[in-house]
Amino acid sequence: MLLLYRNGWPICVKRRIESIVVKCYYDYEQSFAHEKQTLEDIKQTDCAENGVNEMNNNSGNDKTMTIHDVARELGVSASTVSRAISGKGRIGAATRDRILAYIEEHGFYPNAAAQSLAQSRTNNIAIILPEVNTLVDMPFFHTCMYGVEEVAQANDYDIIVVTTNGNDTKPLERLIKNRKVDGMILTRTYENDKYVKFLKQKQIPFVAVGKFPDDDVVQVDHDNVGACKEMVTVLFAKGIQNIAYLGSNMDQMVNRCRYQGYEEAYRKGKRKLNQDLVYTDLSSRAMVEKAVEELKKSGVECILCQDDYICDEVVRKLARMGVRIPDQMKVASCHYSRILENYPVTITSLKFNITELGRRSCQVLLDMIHGKTVPDKTLLDYEIILKESTKG
Amino acid sequence: MLLLYRNGWPICVKRRIESIVVKCYYDYEQSFAHEKQTLEDIKQTDCAENGVNEMNNNSGNDKTMTIHDVARELGVSASTVSRAISGKGRIGAATRDRILAYIEEHGFYPNAAAQSLAQSRTNNIAIILPEVNTLVDMPFFHTCMYGVEEVAQANDYDIIVVTTNGNDTKPLERLIKNRKVDGMILTRTYENDKYVKFLKQKQIPFVAVGKFPDDDVVQVDHDNVGACKEMVTVLFAKGIQNIAYLGSNMDQMVNRCRYQGYEEAYRKGKRKLNQDLVYTDLSSRAMVEKAVEELKKSGVECILCQDDYICDEVVRKLARMGVRIPDQMKVASCHYSRILENYPVTITSLKFNITELGRRSCQVLLDMIHGKTVPDKTLLDYEIILKESTKG
């Protein structure tokens, strides 16, 4: 630790210039009362400035430096330092650079709470996660969160994560009324979403990940309808005559969209959709298995699965039945994840970039917060990955 | 919207009593300059108080109420309101209850930034997540995060999530120096952890999830050593003569612990550990498969897998080899997750409660933040789940 000497006494300059604190280096018992001095004194002591620099520099536990400290060191006012940091207001280039250099060198970070209070903005956004615990759902939200975090981080925002049961609005209310966040991202919305209503009423900037029926809600989603439509169209083009659809829960918007795309492809191809080939309420493994058995008997050529959770069960069931993919049954999934990587046969699927979904959601939210106009709906791209499972 | 009338004019009381703002209800064009009035005026207007109450009550977008607003409404000082809310300092029970009731009724929440600034505490903690994208790792961190969030939430703390590459300390540094968090939870630590070093130096309260070699780091973990030791001991007790061990990465502390438990059980049982039965560097599926083949030839009775990712591959490989579990080979895993649910045969495994791990970590951190003394190491319980895969 570098010491600062005055009149032969070791002293340590802390915090505010008005309170020079004498520290116990040696001769602890002696009185250092005479060391009290004013700003003027210090300014006239040529060694002082260097001393202070060094102190702030190498002490891991230095008491928080403030904007005033750097102002004093540099002989400017706090206002000027503030301007240099924020880039707002007129400031001389030379002054700015000098201040910025000092700040960089000494690792000064402004107190977030003080900034918040003065500017009524927190540089925090909340991301609302549902309580999920299935291996299919978890990766989606986790990956999405990563994307959000990445963009937030890059813009000097932090994300506050709150998990909810989809019903209790208290946690959101607290966050908003406490002014802890500038905006919110809802990662799952429901038909009649309480949170959406609440946030609209509070006039808080927020975006919904996924499709939402309400038009005045800013949403970011993959083009599930278009993707499924194209997937089915491609399969038709490959000469497949009929394609069955296996889905689980039509309450969730994403599932609706996928089924809708499937339907539209049939219409577009001017083919008749046989409702016997459609299952949209498979809520258990047993039901999936039964469906697969029925479909095999019906002689359908291809099974399109709403997601890879269902696809996983379909593939396993077919294996147990001794049905070879793709020779005896073709299979495709509307969603790719690593679950699909563990089969002997590779699976044709749609591929969505979930991280990108998170990134874009965050970007849109930040734009809203900063008062830019944003598109009501942002639709992200998809890939169709054709693999062995639909070959032939 | 309830209107407040004065002299026959509709007016709307906003925010601070000093700035009565006239709103455009009707007769918009007329000048309302004469409506400007002072605090005193309002106090003498008997209808005023009710008016204000109603306004704050039913307007979704009322400008933030402050402690002064409620103080004024109740005829007390801001200090008193603060005391009622915080519960600190002496305050009359009657006054307190009156204030609390008012606050409850009008949904007043104190501004978090102002509280932060005044008290130098944020009521935020950070949870540091590694960048992972495997189906095995993701659920762990996600589930752990849920646990942390649950306890944080219950204590009126919010969690700021930051994902890191394990190397760059800038994000942590920003969070700390900006004073955005009161403490941190590291969900994955490495042998020579940069973050740990950094946090120790900064003297920030933090806890490490999982075992960490350094003794002066507060850690919360499952008793992996004890659990594996007991698992192996139980298997021995069931009459199994030799047990192979399949693991992947000895860099991670958790894997070390599990292997250590395995070893200790051998020692405790006074059995000779044949190193041919031990694989601790299986970094690919091919290597696992080769190991399984070798072990089958060696005539070993049981395979203990470091985690269910390895177990998954073992089970599949055995199936492909036509080896029946448990008749021809017994299998157990040192970690249970839903991955293990999809087999025709149920798998014996250790079961750790990851959510609880998160909860406890958070609890310990909060205790540290609040200046309580906490145990250096908190070891959580485990369950041994005996299933078909080791029967007989």
Add this chain to the structure above:
DNA sequence: CTGAAAGCGCTTACAG
């Protein structure tokens, strides 16, 4: 038990 006042560390009109 309660209130007036100073302070937390920034920002931002305002005046020069």
Add this chain to the structure above:
DNA sequence: CTGAAAGCGCTTACAG
């Protein structure tokens, strides 16, 4: 281009 001062909305000794 720069500084002094007021303000953001709380908390907390201090005095009564």
